[in-house]
Amino acid sequence: MNRTGLICRYLKENPHCTQRELAQKMDLSLGTVNTLLKECIQNKLLAPGKSVAGTCELTDKGLEFLQNFQVDGALIIAAGFGSRFVPLTFETPKGLLEVFGERMIERQIRQLHEAGVYDITIAVGYLKEKFEYLIDKYQVKLLYNPEYSCKNTLATIYRARKVLQGRNMYVLSSDNWIRDNMFHSHECGAWYASSYMKGDTSEWVLSYNKKGRITDIQIGGSDCWVMYGPVYFSREFSEKFLPLLEKAYHTPGTEQFYWEHILMQNIHHLEMDINRQPENQIYEFENLEELRQFDPRYQTRSDNKALELVSTVFQIPESDIHNIRCLKSGMTNKSFLFQVGERHYICRIPGPGSELLVNRRQEAAVYEAIRDLGISEHVVYLDSRTGYKISEYYEGSHNARANHPEEIKACMAILRKLHGSGLTVNHSFDIRERIDFYERLCMAGKGTLFEDYDSVREKMERLMNRLEHLDRPKTLSHIDSNPDNFICLPDGSVRLIDWEYAGMCDPLIDISMCAIYVYYTEEQMNQLAELYLERPADDEERMVIYSYAALGGFLWALWAIYKASLGEEFGEYTLIMYRYAKDYYKKADILWKQLFSSKENPDSI
Known part of the structure; x- marks a missing residue:
């Protein structure tokens, strides 16, 4: 620190500053300050003052010297x-x-x-x-x-x-x-x-x-x-x-x-x-708890929608909401963990644009349908209008691991239970409608589509026509059945959470969606299907799984492009999903032609 500059600065800010005050401000002894003042006078940066206190005055040379230290x-x-x-x-x-x-x-x-x-x-x-x-x-x-x-x-x-x-x-x-x-x-x-x-x-x-x-x-x-x-x-x-x-x-x-x-x-x-x-x-401030202690307003009124909701649902003041911490933000929503009394809960906050992507009333209908099936998380509160959700947090639980065969096997058992339950809802997951919808959102948001988008889009249309031709049975399906949405509890049981996209659909779509989310290879995808079916998949089932892998990749690539137009980026995810669309179209196409080889022109179906 330039002590001469400090002397000049303090005297510029307070021309009547005494030597004792200078010593206090600069954390120096009175003798050291006196020596510095004498040096400044000798260098004509200061002139002896006329006041009784004996202060010095800045000279023109002193002001010029001080300019070196002006904050820009x-x-x-x-x-x-x-x-x-x-x-x-x-x-x-x-x-x-x-x-x-x-x-x-x-x-x-x-x-x-x-x-x-x-x-x-x-x-x-x-x-x-x-x-x-x-x-x-x-x-x-x-x-x-x-x-x-x-x-x-x-x-x-x-x-x-x-x-x-x-x-x-x-x-x-x-x-x-x-x-x-x-x-x-x-x-x-x-x-x-x-x-x-x-x-x-x-x-x-x-x-x-x-x-x-x-x-x-x-x-x-x-x-x-x-x-x-x-x-x-x-x-x-x-x-x-x-x-x-x-x-x-x-x-x-x-x-x-x-x-x-x-x-x-x-x-x-x-x-x-x-x-x-x-x-x-x-x-x-390290966290909200520290801010609450400093500014008492935050103990009762944070002006935050989520905390106000928790306060209302549990009928407690905001000050009774403790141990708040961020959970990993999902690709559609944000969520945080909090404690009320001795129990922990998760509050889900819908992400930007999710009101266009998710029908919350349909989600609420699914939760109502599966309530007694015992496979989902315990939902304390769900707003079918806004999508805010509060659910119980399971201590000691973890997300299913894609590279852990026993955990994935347990996840597939949950899907079999869901698909075989006979439960129905009044809405379907129509992948054609979703692709059309996401495409319109991308176009409206001026999202950047791929160079070969038109030709790939044509191939996706062909896959959808073929699946409709098969007219396969539909069951209540989760659609977003990736391992992150399977929670493994300490007692060995598994829960399937986040039913935002669920609806009536071909149950094999859940196998495809699980596989592409964790970037499974073809061999891993076939092994996953075998865990679900409890036998090797036949050619038609493999063709359907590959078709939904391609369509799912295409769908989620569009979804990511739309989210990017809202300012949210997902790195290489968009590219990987688009690659699934192209690669698994080829694999599904080969199987389709084998299945219908007796037809004069199987590609026309």
């Missing part, structure tokens, strides 16, 4: 999901949550403005549209990080490197709450804010020398100063740091690195000081 702007990182704040962050990015009636990111922007810092860039990713209003309200800029969902903050800083290059910049986290304004128009060297943690901590611990220079960084410690809150990148610091960051970004294995990993690995070559902050100055 701020980068606010706001790209992440904030999984520990579900369900609030399902609707609102963490930085946009209110604390005492003010959004955390807006509080930081306001504090920056008070310090004269107006050039502010916000790095966004998750729910990026939610931040757009800040452009008009505060004239900020938004920088989109397309890697927000698969990489950590190292990638975010890399994406924003041009914003930092050659500039003096604050780097902030949108979800920090800062009590007193700690920002200035001038900063005199790179620093990392730090708070003192009593007892054991898993935070990043700082070691520093007598001058406040950080000398070492370790993860975890006890009774120590830790990285906590804002950071300041001087242009000199960025000149050394950014090349190291770029090199790390292009190094395999750093995808989940924080940018601080690069600082930690190179701290002996980089100059950064500790900026020790008083107790209760900076807050990084």
